[in-house]
Amino acid sequence: MTTVEETVAAITAADTWDTRVTEFRYVPQRHGTDDQPKIYATIARELYVPHLIADFAYVHDAPFYDDAYFDQVYQVASDGTAAFANVSVDDLSTVLSADARTLLVFRTICGLVRNEFADSTTLVAQQLNLSGAISGGRVDAAERGNSQFNPAEAHVVAVTIDQLIRRELFSDAPPGLHSKQDKFDTRDGWDTVRQLATGGVPYHHFLHQRHYGGAFRQVLDATSTQRGDLLEDAVQALFEQAGIPHIRTGSHNQGDIAARFQVTVTPAPDFVVFDNNDTLRAMLECKATNDGGTARDKAARFERLRAESTRLGGVPLLAVLGGAGWKRVNDTLGPVLRDTDGRVFTVDTLDEMLTVAPFAQLTGLVPVPPQPASD
Structure with missing residues (x-):
């Protein structure tokens, strides 16, 4: 045997x-x-x-997710709002109309992924009885610089950003949950954004966001x-x-x-x-x-x-x-x-x-x- x-x-x-x-x-x-x-x-x-x-030690090259691209678009958004001091709906609409790529920065501040943000614009458009809602694909095209917003879209997107940061779009979270805007950089709305934009972010808060949101999660999903x-x-x-x-x-x-x-x-x-x-x-x-x-x-x-x-x-x-x-x-x-x-x-x-x-x-x-x- x-x-x-x-x-x-x-x-x-x-x-x-x-x-x-x-x-x-x-x-x-x-x-x-x-x-x-x-x-x-x-x-x-x-x-x-x-x-x-x-293969977990590496990620694919993805220029859209690299810091060079984000830094460039961030600078446009920051300059257009005077370091996020001028953030009325009209101010945001003007910046978005001039360069739709800035949606990448504002959406990231809001803490929503593309389709979540797109669905939010639908809620706002219905609320305002307007036709400026955008799809997830439209969000992606705008953020990559492949399309621009028409005036109606820019307005609806601006109102969506404004209501999200002010926590006016959704009702209070039920027990055991909390708003996605209840995070370090938007805890006090635009005030916190301005403080961090001018004063910098403590490193432990930066690391916590990586811990909470997942290291390289977005680029890994995008290159799956x-x-x-x-x-x-x-x-x-x-x-x-x-x-x-x-x-x-x-x-x-x-x-x-x-x-x-x-x-x-x-x-x-x-x-x-x-x-x-x-x-x-x-x-x-x-x-x-x-x-x-x-x-x-x-x-x-x-x-x-x-x-x-x-x-x-x-x-x-x-x-x-x-x-x-x-x-x-x-x-x-x-x-x-x-x-x-x-x-x-x-x-x-x-x-x-x-x-x-x-x-x-x-x-x-x-x-x-x-x-x-x-x-």
């Missing part, structure tokens, strides 16, 4: 990826369900975790799609450079994937790989997270994909993972290894994926576009 230690040793000693996959397939044959999780977790810890790279695309972009680049036929799936082609390859799991895996006969040869899913609980939830996706792989006759299933969340091996990475027969890769090991079946047979089937000549 093969021991757990012998199976772990055989997998770790495999000299090729295909040999490793074969050894993974022996696990259910050689061991009962009590031992299998231990084997997968041990292998995950020894062979895969060292290649996982936490880019972060999610990092792994898929890397896989697509690898396939294109190797000339491997593939389709990167999305909401736009789910029906086509089902009709062409009979892949019925929804949503379809991130990539389907095929040959010159249009036969499905592999399915690949990318998942990135720095949170262990989220990784556990994402791991369940591979169990469903494994069932689809089995239904389709054993089409190889591969995973490309990123983030520190997968280091929680018992209920995250271990189960993914089980469901993929060990075909799990990271950005660090992505090139090695081309050595595992079926990619060696598919390389070069698609003409590789010529690379631009280097200087």
